[in-house]
Each structure stands twice: as structure tokens, then as C-alpha cells.
Amino acid sequence: MDLPRFSLQGKVALVTGGSRGIGEAIAVEFAKAGADIAVTSRKLPELERVAGEVRKLGRKALAVETHVGRLDQIEKCIATVMAEFGKIDILVNNAGTSQAIPALDYTERAWDAVMNLNLKGLFFMSQGVARIMKEKGGGSIINIASVSGIKSEVPVIAYSVSKAGVIMATKSMAIEWGQYHIRVNGIAPGPVVTRLYDSHFINMTEEQIEKAHEAVGKRLPARHVGQPYEIADAAIYLASDASSFMTGHTMVVDGGTLL
Ligand SMILES: NC(=O)c1ccc[n+]([C@@H]2O[C@H](COP(=O)([O-])OP(=O)(O)OC[C@H]3O[C@@H](n4cnc5c(N)ncnc54)[C@H](OP(=O)(O)O)[C@@H]3O)[C@@H](O)[C@H]2O)c1
Numbered sequence: 001m002d003l004p005r006f007s008l009q010g011k012v013a014l015v016t017g018g019s020r021g022i023g024e025a026i027a028v029e030f031a032k033a034g035a036d037i038a039v040t041s042r043k044l045p046e047l048e049r050v051a052g053e054v055r056k057l058g059r060k061a062l063a064v065e066t067h068v069g070r071l072d073q074i075e076k077c078i079a080t081v082m083a084e085f086g087k088i089d090i091l092v093n094n095a096g097t098s099q100a101i102p103a104l105d106y107t108e109r110a111w112d113a114v115m116n117l118n119l120k121g122l123f124f125m126s127q128g129v130a131r132i133m134k135e136k137g138g139g140s141i142i143n144i145a146s147v148s149g150i151k152s153e154v155p156v157i158a159y160s161v162s163k164a165g166v167i168m169a170t171k172s173m174a175i176e177w178g179q180y181h182i183r184v185n186g187i188a189p190g191p192v193v194t195r196l197y198d199s200h201f202i203n204m205t206e207e208q209i210e211k212a213h214e215a216v217g218k219r220l221p222a223r224h225v226g227q228p229y230e231i232a233d234a235a236i237y238l239a240s241d242a243s244s245f246m247t248g249h250t251m252v253v254d255g256g257t258l259l
Pocket of ligand 1: 016017018019020021022023040041042043046066067068069093094095096097117144145146147188189190191192193194195196197
């Protein structure tokens, strides 16, 4: 990349939920921008595939199996990345989950599963990495929120509440950790074609899902549903020195959904 302030050359990035969808695109696009990459999720074979893509681009890659909803696994993950790379310059808190259940039927188990990953895991992963960034002189943390954290949607109450929490956590971490040269920003995507997004199209064939993407896209000002690389492009800006005066902000990248 010949835009020096957007370069990630010499940086190490940890991307949670990096085995597919938006996280995979962020890992690969970050590698193209020059970063070495650690990816985490719960399934090692899928992570190894992404790590292989990163290595093909000439960058170092590490696959770390981690359940981000479990604090002991977060600690182990950070220690493994540090043993391999010796620093973490960029953290992308991307792992997320949703359970579509009407609010009257929501169970404690479903609520906890969403909150433990989307909010608690995101915070404690950030805290663990921020302690390292503080020692090393700074870094950039990027939290993947959602337009659902700004405008409520049905029937995903726990998801919407968790993502609203992510937007506030972004501001709170930014204000506390700015003194350590740690910037914390978020991205709130609109509809982006991934497994998570397609899980909302229940009992549909691939062809019907394709048609549904087109129908959703036609209603958006951008005239298409998002692709994972379009979120990765925004993440490169937030990870790089190009956004050095931005912290505590959540960028809406939604094709105009909220309009
Ligand atoms: N796609 C959209 O339209 C959209 C819109 C707004 C916001 N977002 C947000 O974007 C982020 C990525 O979503 P996506 O659409 O790319 O979803 P996805 O394709 O389902 O990918 C989710 C990733 O998170 C990992 N993951 C899930 N549970 C995990 C856990 N407990 N611990 C560690 N990793 C876990 C998954 O791997 P394993 O299952 O193998 O662990 C996978 O790598 C999420 O935070 C989501 O809320 C997506």
C-alpha cells in the first residue's frame, strides 16, 4: 500500500472471530496492509485456513482456538499471542453472536450467551490487551458493534442491548486509556453478507437467500448489501495512523441503513 499513514507495516493485530465473515476479511486485508496476524475463534481448522491465506500474503500468522466468552481462555489466548509475537499493536473485537427470540420468550441462558461473548468477552479481551499496550507505548482497539446497537430491532433484544453496550464501552475505554496512547474506536455495520446475517433467513434455499440479499440491497441508499471487505476497509483506517486523532467514536458503515 503506498499511502503511508494507512500502512500497518510492522504491526501485530489480534482479530477475534477471525475464522470467517467480517473477521476473516479484516485479517486478510490487514495482512495486505502489512500486519502480522493472530486470529481466534472456537474452531482451529477454520482458523488454520485463514492463517494460511495470511501466510500466502507473506505475513506471519497464528491461529489460537479461544472461546471469547470465557475469561480463562482470553488470558491464555493473549499469553499465546505474546509468546509468538512479543506485542499486540491492534486488537479487533469482532467475535459476536445473536439469538433471534421474541423478548417475552427470552431465556436466561440465551441472554447470558449473547452478553458473555458480545460484551463481557469484548471488555476483558480489551482489558488484557490494553495492559500490554500500556507497557509497549500504545495501540488501537476496534470494537465491532452494529446498527442494532443504535436502532432497536426485532426479535434480537439481547443482541441490540449488547451492541449498545459495545458503543458505550468504546467511549469509556477511550476516555480511560487515552493517557496510555491507546485509541479505542468502533464500527457499526449494517447488513453484511456472512453466516451470521444469513442465519436470519430461516428455512430458505440458497437461491431464496440470494434474492433476499438483492431485495434488502435495493432498499438501501447504497443499493447493495455489504460485503465483509467493506467493513475491513474501515477497520484499516481505524487501525492505522491515518485515524490518529480519532478515539471513542463508532463509525456507522451501513450503506445508509440508518437513514
Ligand atoms: N453480518 C452482519 O450483517 C453484521 C451486522 C452488524 C454487526 N455484525 C457484527 O460483526 C461481527 C462479525 O459477525 P459476522 O457477521 O462476520 O459473523 P460470522 O460469520 O458468524 O462470524 C462470527 C465469528 O465469531 C466467531 N465466534 C462466535 N462465537 C465465538 C465465541 N464464543 N468465541 C470466539 N469466537 C466466536 C465465529 O467462529 P466460531 O463459531 O467457530 O467460534 C466466527 O469466526 C459480530 O460482532 C457481529 O455482531 C455483523
